[in-house]
Amino acid sequence: MAKRKSSGQRKRTSRQHSAWDVLNKKTVDCRKCPRLIEHCQTIAETKRRAYLDEDYWGGPVPNFGDPNAKLLVVGLAPGAHGANRTGRMFTGDRSGDWLFRALHKAGFANQAESTGLEDGLTLNGAAITNACHCAPPDNKPTRDEIENCREWFRSTIELLPVQVFVGLGQVGWRAVVDFARDQGWYSGKLPKFSHGAELDLGDGRWLIGSFHPSQQNTFTGRLTEEMLDEVFNKARQLVDRPEQMCH
Numbered sequence: 001m002a003k004r005k006s007s008g009q010r011k012r013t014s015r016q017h018s019a020w021d022v023l024n025k026k027t028v029d030c031r032k033c034p035r036l037i038e039h040c041q042t043i044a045e046t047k048r049r050a051y052l053d054e055d056y057w058g059g060p061v062p063n064f065g066d067p068n069a070k071l072l073v074v075g076l077a078p079g080a081h082g083a084n085r086t087g088r089m090f091t092g093d094r095s096g097d098w099l100f101r102a103l104h105k106a107g108f109a110n111q112a113e114s115t116g117l118e119d120g121l122t123l124n125g126a127a128i129t130n131a132c133h134c135a136p137p138d139n140k141p142t143r144d145e146i147e148n149c150r151e152w153f154r155s156t157i158e159l160l161p162v163q164v165f166v167g168l169g170q171v172g173w174r175a176v177v178d179f180a181r182d183q184g185w186y187s188g189k190l191p192k193f194s195h196g197a198e199l200d201l202g203d204g205r206w207l208i209g210s211f212h213p214s215q216q217n218t219f220t221g222r223l224t225e226e227m228l229d230e231v232f233n234k235a236r237q238l239v240d241r242p243e244q245m246c247h
């Protein structure tokens with residue numbers, strides 16, 4: 001029989017949910033990068049032919065997932081016609097199809113499909129954020145724009161009880177390493193990013209590198225389904241048994 005939560009636990013859970021909602025609302029209201037806000041809105045007005053009947057989100061995309069997440073997936077930025085259309089991280093494009101399928105297989109998502117805000121998808125023990133919350137032209141935010149967005153990145157990590165980070169691509173990996181250095185968790189050389197790379201951040205925290213599930217990587221076979229599954233299986237093991245070494 002499932003254990004009932006004590007009233008103290010219920011209060012803590014409810015406080016955590018409120019703090020998560022407040023952070024997400026602040027992110028959605030952010031207007032620090034005029035170039036990106038304008039770009040998101042322009043895409044929302046012009047749209048892609050396949051989505052002409054849809055109302056695009058067209059602005060900063062909030063974090064998605066469990067406010068008690070021990071796994072945090074860190075991507076680059078919302079896709080122009082994916083998250084910038086649907087308003088949910090990695091939702092509505094092929095990158096998301098790959099990511100949520102892998103999260104589902106590893107037991108972090110209740111379903112593999114992610115099509116829109118009303119599709120019933122929930123994450124359990126995992127959350128997704130981006131180094132940049134607004135869709136950038138050519139998928140390339142400037143250094144200043146990533147710097148602007150660090151406030152949301154920092155607040156996200158401070159709020160969640162994260163044990164394992166999965167950095168998608170060079171930018172996701174670097175965002176976590178920079179944060180870890182700022183916090184004094186890690187003081188070594190800049191570790192080289194590669195798929196499957198593991199970095200011990202101390203206190204049972206780990207960073208795992210993964211190629212980004214962009215079409216550039218999945219269409220060319222640089223990233224296969226098995227390779228992505230391995231990353232999330234490893235994350236699952238570490239979340240369940242943080243004392244276990246990666247190797």
Ligand code: SF4
Nearest residue numbers: 030032033134148149
């Ligand atoms: S990229 Fe980040 S900091 Fe810049 S406007 Fe969007 S949410 Fe704000």
